[in-house]
Every structure is written in structure tokens, then in C-alpha cells.
Amino acid sequence: MATVLELDNLQITYHSAAGAARAVDGVSFRIEDGEYLGLVGESGCGKSTIAKAILGILPTNGAISGGAMRYQGRDLLGLTSGELRQVRWRDIALVPQSAMNGFDPVYTVEQQLDEAIRAHASMPRAERQKRIHELFAMVGLESSRLKDYPHQFSGGMRQRAMIAMAMVLDPTLVVADEPTTGLDVIVQDQILARIKEIHAKLNKTMLLITHDMAVVAENCDKIVVMYAGKVMEYGANAVFQQPYHPYTMGLCSAFPDLHEEDRPLISIPGSPPGLLSPPSGCRFAQRCPFSTERCVAESPALLEIEAGHFAACHYPERAAEFRQLARDPSVWLRMEVAIQTA
Secondary structure: OOEEEEEEEEEEEEEEOOEEEEEEEEEEEEEEOOOEEEEEOOOOOOHHHHHHHHHOOOOOOEEEEEEEEEEOOEEHHHOOHHHHHHHEOOOEEEEOOOHHHHOOOOOOHHHHHHHHHHHHOOOOHHHHHHHHHHHHHHOOOOHHHHHOOHHHOOHHHHHHHHHHHHOOOOOOEEEEEOOOOOOOHHHHHHHHHHHHHHHHHHOOEEEEEEOOHHHHHHHOOEEEEEEOOEEEEEEOOHHHHOOOOHHHHHHHHOOOOOOOOOOOOOOOOOOOOOOOOOOOOOOOHHHOOOOOHHHHHOOOOOEEEEOOEEEOOOOHHHHHHHHHHHOOHHHHHHHHHHHHHO
């Protein structure tokens, strides 16, 4: 299976008056052709920064400070701004967080879809119109709404239209960055189902960025769990079924399970470390109930524990013991007391 996107020790730094913050610190993963990969983690962990880096749309105070990023073997970091513009939409497309901000309010939705095609492809008007109508049908919108302006659409309709915009040039890779932000749960489910349907029917390679573990577990083939700019765990669904990192264990124990209705939910105490001066050891050590002096002093490497299953923990051999303990809220409550008195 061919590799569509590969990140190798990627580092991204934001510069501000307060100093330099390494928002993404040595992240490595790959997405194979036709895969649906979920990138999950708390707000501020670097998920959306990675999406912006892939599209080449980092803010002016952000810069890639190390590592490599390749699309179908082609070095994205070595492309000129003109070459990168050709890659966007045609090869790699984005479904952004806020669909309202993704559309120009003074042009109809049809005009904007048509402009995206004309900017990247030589296509007769009749063929462009046919493509646009097909896309609207694919995302479940009536073609009669094409003449409307973005403000005339509901939030869910705008997000469907943005999915159509992302698919307008039939890209190989679609990056969906928190695509259901601000939508109610019913509409969220409809949007995610539409994205999953596109993945299945068109065999598109997908990268879904979200903070919702349940969304990733339900939709994705592979999962990358990030925390404070680093990858904690990476693999297939075994990441949730049999996690090796305490952070993943905590996230799994924080979500309800239909098969265990009486199981108490846990809450991970504390907050992620500041990235202006991150800790030298494991980024999760200060919130982990199983951390040791080694965890505080030494950053664990991301190692393959089982075939295709990677974790950055010093104690993978104790994972079964940790999983059992992590289901007990009192284990995390004791950690909260330790954090408050530290």
C-alpha cells in the first residue's frame, strides 16, 4: 500500500513576545492510500497546527523548525509558495472548523465552488456546472440552493457545502479539522456520516482532527493520540481496546461505555504543561498516577510495542496493570491531591 502522507520528526514553533513555543515536537506518523486516520487530543496539543502545516497555511508567527513532511514521497517543505498553491485543493483539501469563515459572504456558494475549479483546472463551463451539481447531491444538498449566499445556509448546510468545496477537484487527501465545531449533536452525526460515506465510496485518504475519542473510535482505521505537542500512542483500534499509554487509558476511562453502564467515569486532574518551557521528561508525568522519577527526568521514545502499535511510555510491560487501575476514579483523585499539594 502506497504512503500518501508521512510526517517524520516534525517540529513546529510559534514565536511570540513571551518566547518560542514548540507546538509540535517531534511528531511522526504516516497515512496509507485509502486510510482514515484520526488525530485526537486535548485543545492546544498541536492537532490543528499540524493541519495548517500540511496545507502550508501556518500563521506568520509559526514556522516548521525541523523534521520532514512528504506527500506521495514529495517533500512539501521544499515547495515554493506557487507549487504549494497547486497542491492545495487539487491534491490536498481542507474541511475547516468554521464553515462560515471558509466562505466569502458576498459571493454565492455556486460562484465560490466554480472559482475553485477555474483556479486549478481547465474545464468548460458546462462541465464545471455538472461537477458542482454532482457535489451538492453527494453531500445531500438541493441544487436549487446553489444560488444562495453562505448566510442563507444553516450551520449544517454550510459545513456540507464546505465538504463539497473540499471535494471539488477530486483530491487524494482530505483533511477535516474539527469539522463539527459549533453544530448540535444531530447535525454533527450527519456531517461525520457524510464524510465517512465519501471515504468509503470514493476510497479517499482522510485525516480527521478532533478532541472527541468516540468520533475517532467509530470512524477511523488508525488513531494518533497527541498530548502537549507529542504523540503518546499510535496504531489501529487496539489503541482504544488495549492502550499502552496512561494518557490514552485516562481518555478511554473518561468516556461512557454502553456495555458497562455502571462503570464510573474518571476525570484526568490538572492541565497540560506550558510549551514555552516544557518539562524535560514525559509531558504527561505531572498528571499521570503511575509516573516515577524516571518519567519526570527522561522523555520516553515512541516505540513499537506490538505490530503497528506504538506508545511513548517507559513501562509498557505494566500496561495490563495500569489499565485496570486507570478505571478506578480514586486512583486519579489521589493524583489530584498530589498536584494540589505539590
